[in-house]
Amino acid sequence: MQALMMNSQLMISSILRHADKNFPDSEIVSVTADNPRHRHTYKDFANRSRQLANALAELGAKFGDRIGTLAWNDYRHLELYYGVSGSGMVCHTINPKLFPEQVNYIINHAEDRFIFVDLLVVPLLEALQDHLPKVEGYIILTDEAHMPKTTLPNVFCYETLLSKQSTSFDWPEFDENTASAMCYTSGTTGNPKGVVYSHRSTLLHALGGSMPDVVAASYKETTLPIVPMFHVNAWGAPYAALMAGSKMVMPGPKMADGESLQNLIETEKVTFSSGVPTIWLALLDYLDKTGKTIPTLTRASVGGAACPRIIIERFKHQHDVEVIQGWGMTETSPLGTIYCKKSGMEDLSEEEEIDLQCLQGRGVFGIEMRIVDDSNRELPWDGVAFGALKVRGPWVCSGYYGLSQVPGSEGCPVDELGWFDTGDVATINPQGYLQITDRTKDVIKTGGEWVSSIEIENAAVNHPDVAEAAAIGRYHPKWTERPLLVVVRQAGASLTTDELLKYLSNTLHKISMPDDVVFVDELPHTATGKLNKLALRKSLADYQFPIIA
Amino acid sequence: MQALMMNSQLMISSILRHADKNFPDSEIVSVTADNPRHRHTYKDFANRSRQLANALAELGAKFGDRIGTLAWNDYRHLELYYGVSGSGMVCHTINPKLFPEQVNYIINHAEDRFIFVDLLVVPLLEALQDHLPKVEGYIILTDEAHMPKTTLPNVFCYETLLSKQSTSFDWPEFDENTASAMCYTSGTTGNPKGVVYSHRSTLLHALGGSMPDVVAASYKETTLPIVPMFHVNAWGAPYAALMAGSKMVMPGPKMADGESLQNLIETEKVTFSSGVPTIWLALLDYLDKTGKTIPTLTRASVGGAACPRIIIERFKHQHDVEVIQGWGMTETSPLGTIYCKKSGMEDLSEEEEIDLQCLQGRGVFGIEMRIVDDSNRELPWDGVAFGALKVRGPWVCSGYYGLSQVPGSEGCPVDELGWFDTGDVATINPQGYLQITDRTKDVIKTGGEWVSSIEIENAAVNHPDVAEAAAIGRYHPKWTERPLLVVVRQAGASLTTDELLKYLSNTLHKISMPDDVVFVDELPHTATGKLNKLALRKSLADYQFPIIA
């Protein structure tokens, strides 16, 4: 039997309409290349987003067109989020820090018709322009006074374009499963792959992510998304903040700069902020060095990589900030799990609480998760069994742009049972807290058992003489694979293999103990700064363990 | 362009699965006719809901069948919410306090195949059974030991039925627009009308309603829904609580009893509770009388009727409880607007804050609202203009069961533009706060202007000698209609018309001043306790104003 409820579609434009009507005076503060501290209100913002929608129509952009952005976190990028998606076009955010050939591949693969580009990123596009035959125009995100001299063809000035437009625009309503945004994810192998979000997935993610025990978006918060808007939509902050009426502070290009961040937090009274671990380290170090403080900040959400315990401890002890670690990925919009206590945990000691914050969090409504063994059989939530992490839910991707959508087939990340394979390996403890132990392709399979490469690396970097460490599996005639540890020493240190192995034997199980250590001057990394184990395995392809038992 | 996200349907069963996996130890405490304090956990609850699903299948109930409930707020009723809707059947909650002929009409109109009935309500059904030819069986919500002797045919004992079933059941996934629940709303005219909720509307309502600035559902809360589960699904608490993992306390038949409520709040450490104004008055009076306290309660949500200022003040000053007034109706699931401050309101005085709490709240994401004049033209949000309140959104009904679904046509409450006509008349102030000033059909139209009957009534009941008051429009040759005030005096009081009019002239505008006052011994009410103005108008049909100008 069909229900008799309105068939209102979940539209990104409805967030804007809600924000405009209910919170016209809420503020958006931005750092941009052309203005160190731009301020306007939701009302201004809504007017400008409608002007943008009119401008897009005038440019000739059509429903379904991909519109590329190469931009930082600021109000103009936010206007693109609403103006482009609200018009039924696809806001395709591109990471300006990728290798140029990746940017090139991504723009062509998505067939972007127009590209909105930050002043600072114009040179990148100038270098690529000959390879971008399908791009019909470039819009530079600045005003007339700051327009650069450029070799780009069909160039427009963003502010000039907007200023000619009416602030009236009727946002169209259409199927909520229509593509709203696109974000490419680049692994260590193959070409970047495009994840395509819908209006529906975006709204459900914003609702689920705003809940009190998740991110707790509220009018009371002033939120500073440091995680870039080209990185999984700044974890959804641009949507959740406008839903709740929060004041937004956008750091522009100053994302990894402790001084700018401290200054923004202090002067704009930021209460909540989100970013990857390295950002937080930069900020904490800056605060240490200068003795400056961040008294208004109460919560910092951390994701994108495991959060080192030391970040949690420093935030708590030095700045009274609660770290909220979450796990997610481009393919999950990104919210997967997030730290939050549960009832019965009122009396945790400070140490126990930090232990809990070091895990990747617990399930949120909307995402179902399971860990499975090699035969796709579900493993128990006992904190010990570890297996491939699979998830499903309305904000999880069903496939990549241009690749197979058939569950279980080549190129499709969803298995026959409808679960998305995250590529992560994890345990889940009896309380439901997730711990990522490895990437599926990095796990070391030895004598039928799985050994976590990350566990070995964490143990190794605890040694004061170790600057960086990577553990990979190498061929072993008896055990198929055994762990090999590759280490960069701290400058000036003279650590030996025996010393390090002795040290590791204090914390690692026998099965996880590396069979050998190789010292190197540096380890290979990907464009986004992650350890490139594929390259490492290649460079050590000829390696053989010294003593074959 | 279609997005590439999972097409996971929003299913009520997914809340149960989430609750079971993530919060197995969260508690549900219930008062029932057969147990003064029943306790179990989400895990037990999930098992029993699956047993219920198996039992329904064994009874022969099918996808789409309407399953009636006549029950109070307790764990068994909650199991019906999940077991019935989760199976793809329609959980049709019926108010046992309606007039028997209304219950009769409702059961037959919905064509309920089975009815689950509380011990205390069995006599009602016994009296009606001959008029219920389509009901195939009655399941009494108790255990074997408490089974009553009954004349009902095809009777089952709920606990016996469940005990035979497996705790395994695979919840089916189906179209999220499928009917999940049904609730009849009885106005003062005509037959009750059935609102049919969907899985989608229910989940979106639960998400939207759980937000930090709405009801803020959290694992930290212990929630006591006093508003009945047959009254718009207890305002959604059964869904929001399980999503968040809150401890639930269910008062069973003891809904309007101050002593029981105080005892539950104190012993179970309730932090949040929801109910209509009369419930709160009963509790506050009991606390006054006994000197008992409710120290754990921090927030009380109030809706269903305007919340008298005195409730807000007493809660705040005597018990440090924040009153959260909301407006909504059966047709809006019910969340429409709710009290919450906005940024910029940090420095409100206590009086100003109470003024704000006396309004019906501000917009929530998911509901769009507008007020319109007689020609359906939108009126400004200036706090002065008042007009018919219309709303739209994914948890607003599109029509009534068995009546027209065509917008704008007879019987359909949705206008040609897609807006649901609430039947309420309201102002919206520049900050976006709603104030209900009347029901459309009660508003008094005098000389082309609208006068709020509620404004007159509120002014009148402020007089210490007035127990209850109703204002209605009566024919006037010059002004078409003028207000007539009908008053019940406090016992022993001897208030006169002149005294009361003089008193009113201090607060009411000239246009709102009643032309006359009629004193009566009592005023007519509907089954749900609302003032029955239709009956009042009928009984005063022959009334004429004494001095016709």
Ligand SMILES: Nc1ncnc2c1ncn2[C@@H]1O[C@H](COP(=O)(O)O)[C@@H](O)[C@H]1O
């Ligand atoms: N906070 C409130 N203040 C004034 N009237 C209210 C409030 N909440 C609900 N109502 C009235 O109750 C009606 C809904 O009744 P029901 O469908 O029985 O819940 C609304 O249309 C309003 O007339």
